[in-house]
Amino acid sequence: MTTIANPEELTAEASQSLANWLMAMSDTKHLLGLRYAEWCTGGPELEADIAASAMAQFELGHARVLRGILGDLPEDPRDDSRDTDRGAWFSIGSLDRPFTDWVDLVVGNALVDTLLTVNLRSALAGNYRPLTQRLRKVLAEEKYHSVHAGAWVDRLASGPTATVERLNAAIAGVWPHCIAWFGPDAGNGLDELHDAGVLADGAAGLRRRFIETVSPMLEGTATPAAGDVDWDGWNNASRRHGVPEFDDVCFAMITGANTRALGVGT
């Protein structure tokens, strides 16, 4: 496998696909960090609060790492439109709104965090050095997020019937977003990165690895089948259907609008 040491060695098509993938990954990590942080004083026990705040910090740190790599690409699509246009954000649809309860946080941890980790593992096994150089530490940190998700799913799945039903409903709500994230058989944006060697797997392989990774974690729950996706309206840059429906508070938070008036931001 030939190592790609810098962006200039990528074809224009591969570079564009990489820019889109880095945006989707980093925006999803940014939103996941925000959603974890919103619950960092709302967990069932103090240790859970600390874990949520630590995971939030790591997700935001990982988003920053990925955006650093994105910033070196000529196809970096970020511009001022992100301050006003929700459509310029590529985060997964299940994070458009806050977690409504601790079960939502656990399911976001189990499904969305794992989806991201499966992608990063594939990039670590790929040939793009700016990624492979940085991902070992990121993935070491993610190991504990996975243990956290598994332990909580197990605990909730052995809870009262109403809790198990709530858990199953939350999984059923997030699952279609995750399956759709990998895209259709053609034109999915991931196969191009696999062809370039940046990812060790294409879309179908990544989706299979995701299901294989989450399945043991979701033992004891009513995990949905992979399911058919209606690809009408799916965008292979943002890797989702539609435009994010962030509320105004969330959008101001992620764009820094509330603090821009201080004149010290970017």
Added chain:
Amino acid sequence: MAIGRLYEVFARSRRDDALGHVGTVNATSTDFARVYARTTYDEENWIEMVVVERAAFIPVIELEPLVKPEGSE
């Protein structure tokens, strides 16, 4: 009220250090204990961290209670 069992957390930041006690966590399983220890005591770049359930401690010198139970000598 604390949920679960008490776990003692030990860690070291250098190979030539001994494992030192850094704190405790309450957890309902060893997996929770691992995660909670890792996220609670992350103030240093530990190279090793372990958790031990307090109940697994084998007493060598037993702590005398501060107040003797009623009726005992």
